[in-house]
Amino acid sequence: MDDVNTWVSIVMILLGGLTAALPDLFAGYSDLSDEEEEIVKKLNIPGMFSKGLVLIGVLSLVTFHTLLWLEYYSLAEHAVPTIIVFGSLALVLKAGMKYKSHQK
Helix, strand or coil, rough: CCCHHHHHHHHHHHHHHHHHHCCCCCCCCHHHHHHHHHHHHHHHHHHHCCCHHHHHHHHHHHHHHHHHCCCCCHHHHHHHHHHHHHHHHHHHHHHHHHHHHHHC
């Protein structure tokens, strides 16, 4: 299980790097109107997602290996999925609120 948690964390970091360079990786980004795309670029939502994904990946990787080092094996096993799920949820909600507040 150690390898899976480590690889998932590394994939999150890589996805963060890719989303900065290729915002088309976001679902529905290519279907945005020109006006909506300008708003998304103006608010730097792809940059926010990029930094957020890298932060989630690094945090889960560091937390996982720190808990293993402290010999909290069962807690370490559940830390990565918890950090990824709640971190991603917070990231999506923050981006949605940022976009919604700009439309008012």
